[in-house]
Amino acid sequence: MSGLPGFVAAWGRALRAVAYAPLTPPERTTLLAGLAERLAGALAAPAFDPAAGYWVGTDLVAAGYAAPEALGRTLTVLRTRLPGALGGEVPQERVTALVESLAAGFAAAVHERSLDAQESIRLAALTARDRAERKLRESEARIRHLVTHDPLTGLPNRAALAGLLAAAGDRVGLCCIDLDRFAGVNDSLGPGVGDRLLGAAADRLRALVAAGGHRLLRLDGDQFAILLADTAGSEDAIKMADRALAVLAEPFHVDGTEVPLTASAGVVERPAGGEPAELIRAAHIALHWAKADGRGCWRLFDDARSTADAARYRLSAAIPAGLRRGEFTLDYQPLVALTGGAARVTGAEALARWRHPVEGRLGADRFIGLAQDAGLIVPLGDHLLELACQQAAGWRTPDGTDPPHVNVNLAAPQVYRAGLAGLVAQILDRTGLPPHRLHLEITEYALIEPTREVLANLRALGALGVRVVVDDFGTGYSNLACLRTLPLHGIKLAAALVGPPAAAASDRAFLATVVALGHTLGLTVTAEGIETAEQAERMREAGCDVGQGYYFGRPLSSDRIARRIAAPLPRRSWTDDAGSTAESAL
Amino acid sequence: MDRPDWAPEGIDLTRPSVARAYDYWLGGSHNFAIDRDWARQVLAAVPDLRLMAQANRAFLHRAVRFMVDQGVRQFLDIGSGIPTVGNVHEIAQRAAPGSRVVYVDIDPVAVAHSEQILKGEPGAAVIMADLRQPSAVLTHRATRALLDFDRPVGLLLCSVLHAIPDADDPYGMVRELVKPLPPGSYVAISHGTLDDLVEEADEMTELAGRTTTPITGRPRAEVERFFAGLELVEPGLVWSVLWRPEEPDETFERPGRSGFYAGVARVPG
Ligand SMILES: C[S@@+](CC[C@H](N)C(=O)[O-])C[C@H]1O[C@@H](n2cnc3c(N)ncnc32)[C@H](O)[C@@H]1O
Numbered sequence: 001m002s003g004l005p006g007f008v009a010a011w012g013r014a015l016r017a018v019a020y021a022p023l024t025p026p027e028r029t030t031l032l033a034g035l036a037e038r039l040a041g042a043l044a045a046p047a048f049d050p051a052a053g054y055w056v057g058t059d060l061v062a063a064g065y066a067a068p069e070a071l072g073r074t075l076t077v078l079r080t081r082l083p084g085a086l087g088g089e090v091p092q093e094r095v096t097a098l099v100e101s102l103a104a105g106f107a108a109a110v111h112e113r114s115l116d117a118q119e120s121i122r123l124a125a126l127t128a129r130d131r132a133e134r135k136l137r138e139s140e141a142r143i144r145h146l147v148t149h150d151p152l153t154g155l156p157n158r159a160a161l162a163g164l165l166a167a168a169g170d171r172v173g174l175c176c177i178d179l180d181r182f183a184g185v186n187d188s189l190g191p192g193v194g195d196r197l198l199g200a201a202a203d204r205l206r207a208l209v210a211a212g213g214h215r216l217l218r219l220d221g222d223q224f225a226i227l228l229a230d231t232a233g234s235e236d237a238i239k240m241a242d243r244a245l246a247v248l249a250e251p252f253h254v255d256g257t258e259v260p261l262t263a264s265a266g267v268v269e270r271p272a273g274g275e276p277a278e279l280i281r282a283a284h285i286a287l288h289w290a291k292a293d294g295r296g297c298w299r300l301f302d303d304a305r306s307t308a309d310a311a312r313y314r315l316s317a318a319i320p321a322g323l324r325r326g327e328f329t330l331d332y333q334p335l336v337a338l339t340g341g342a343a344r345v346t347g348a349e350a351l352a353r354w355r356h357p358v359e360g361r362l363g364a365d366r367f368i369g370l371a372q373d374a375g376l377i378v379p380l381g382d383h384l385l386e387l388a389c390q391q392a393a394g395w396r397t398p399d400g401t402d403p404p405h406v407n408v409n410l411a412a413p414q415v416y417r418a419g420l421a422g423l424v425a426q427i428l429d430r431t432g433l434p435p436h437r438l439h440l441e442i443t444e445y446a447l448i449e450p451t452r453e454v455l456a457n458l459r460a461l462g463a464l465g466v467r468v469v470v471d472d473f474g475t476g477y478s479n480l481a482c483l484r485t486l487p488l489h490g491i492k493l494a495a496a497l498v499g500p501p502a503a504a505a506s507d508r509a510f511l512a513t514v515v516a517l518g519h520t521l522g523l524t525v526t527a528e529g530i531e532t533a534e535q536a537e538r539m540r541e542a543g544c545d546v547g548q549g550y551y552f553g554r555p556l557s558s559d560r561i562a563r564r565i566a567a568p569l570p571r572r573s574w575t576d577d578a579g580s581t582a583e584s585a586l
Numbered sequence: 587m588d589r590p591d592w593a594p595e596g597i598d599l600t601r602p603s604v605a606r607a608y609d610y611w612l613g614g615s616h617n618f619a620i621d622r623d624w625a626r627q628v629l630a631a632v633p634d635l636r637l638m639a640q641a642n643r644a645f646l647h648r649a650v651r652f653m654v655d656q657g658v659r660q661f662l663d664i665g666s667g668i669p670t671v672g673n674v675h676e677i678a679q680r681a682a683p684g685s686r687v688v689y690v691d692i693d694p695v696a697v698a699h700s701e702q703i704l705k706g707e708p709g710a711a712v713i714m715a716d717l718r719q720p721s722a723v724l725t726h727r728a729t730r731a732l733l734d735f736d737r738p739v740g741l742l743l744c745s746v747l748h749a750i751p752d753a754d755d756p757y758g759m760v761r762e763l764v765k766p767l768p769p770g771s772y773v774a775i776s777h778g779t780l781d782d783l784v785e786e787a788d789e790m791t792e793l794a795g796r797t798t799t800p801i802t803g804r805p806r807a808e809v810e811r812f813f814a815g816l817e818l819v820e821p822g823l824v825w826s827v828l829w830r831p832e833e834p835d836e837t838f839e840r841p842g843r844s845g846f847y848a849g850v851a852r853v854p855g
Contacts, residue, residue, distance in 0.1 A: 022647055067613045121618070
């Protein structure tokens, strides 16, 4: 077969242009020589089998010659060069059959190959997509973890609460635990120590909580929370809070320093299903109570108390607007002389009222404390002082005698404020009220340790001709030295001294002593809270000069007190009036 | 680029992938309709592209065999694509049994496919990494396990550097990749260029922008800069078909139509 190498060389040249097959020229020659032998053998065989061509076709593809050009060029070389290379003895039909068979084998192999390739690339795409999705999920989980966990302690944080609550059962408890004065630790020992202390606190709580199958969270800087699942009642949550405060109360040792610590806790326990934020809010309110009650303790959230707190807060917030709109007014309760026959009105105490647009008419006890806490007592007090002077200046008696004086209460901050007398003088000027008709009531409390301002104020007021009366005298703060040295006009006995209807002999003796003391110092003695004729009689016997209380008359609006004062003599007994005024005042 | 390693890689099967289109141009079937649509559009603009791809691939084979002849037994093939006809490890191992190859690609499908091919092949591995983070490639577990940087390494950067725009500093990447290679290592680079494709240039640029990896063809001088500090072996930086051909090229009307500059350089020392 001397012509065969020439054929192989020609075949090799034909396939060179489809060069992406990974064979080197020598490798290619070896491959094609082998295939040419098989083709030549088939053509020369006594019993011709065209299948030999088929397998040559598939082997060509397997070796990497899979492009359509590879087939086309192979067929051309076969037809044109192979018979010649074999010496021209080959029947044309055999060549044709062999070529067709080779083409069929080639096509089948290419088909197989591309199906396999398609399958493998699909699989690769699926794998890649799965992998990308898994990574996505992992990163989501990672992000969720970052978002729902605190990096310092690794504990779940506030954002994790909703998820934890969802699995917490029918009733849940939340103990919000706050390290007392932690900011101070951080400031004095440094934030590094602070962080380690937090870590140590977290470890103790973790150990405590793990034992009961509960969850520990870190809500804020120095605030942890224990979530109790499936509680039976508030008792469960309280016990947990108690134990938590106990484990935190053991001294901590950080960097060789003993750091004592206490914590406060707010506890809430309720049916599950509410908003997580609502639960935290309730625990925080209770925590606030615990802090207000002196720290180092727990408080259980209580709806009524919280509602009352909220109402108080709302009311307090409405004071400035109420002042602007003139909602604060005064009622007047008569002061009646106990000496000298028929009940004679000597004065009236101005009592603050708030005509609240929603709440209706509110007594002083509902808002004076709030105003004091809110730092609004001075403007409110000044407003009421001016109003009282203005209204009292308009009082007229039928016979043109001097009208009764008006008693106005001053809060401690007003008394402490420098320049009080100057302000009072201005008000008297503006309103035209003679100074002697203004009696200022100050509490005993303001006189415990009178400051320089207080003393100056009292002296200046005295010089002005305004009278100053000590209210609620005998409640325990009495500073007798003060009473002697200060320019005071009178004392009003605390209602407690007026006492129960059937007062004991010792109480009577005490009362008599106080009254005598007052008189010794030249003070007018007034008894408040007189509700019965018997009490009135007893006070008169004890020597009190003036009486005040429902027995003598309920507070009246400014119009009514003015009319009453202007009523012609002899007036009706104040006593008869008692029931009706209260109603009409409402 | 500073994505934490747990952040997900995107996989977008609605856009053509260069790796799969390249497979199509080579005559492979590892591609999807979306890839073929795009690959055919490019073919319409540059009818010679199939031949260019094959010529580039053939250069890669010759370069690997050349390196094996120089004694290199380990390869780092970056931008390896879909391993189709004639994988680097097959060629290297046929020439020198025991040769090791680390394939690197950024295309997740190409990587997954390579994994299928390499299953049960101890001498080769594929990693999904970005050429733009050379240290991630060099310090990857598989790289350190398979490649010994005390002995010569063949670094293959074939038909991949044109995927990196200048703004990403491809020269810096190559410098970083070459740095740990011991003397006697080799670097093979083939790089697409529009130097001799003047009529096709605009359309090529436009079409390239539609893939997941846009292409920056570079003029000769800029390609040569990749070899700074290295010793180009004969015949230097030439058209791919002219680099140590095993037989005369009859494919292109002139060699520049092959569209790729190719060169192999030795790490001196
Ligand atoms: C045209 S293929 C080249 C395949 C092979 N190196 C060759 O020359 O025959 C280019 C390959 O580079 C990959 N590639 C593109 N940008 C890359 C990057 N930044 N990092 C790694 N691979 C990248 C593509 O996914 C693609 O598989």
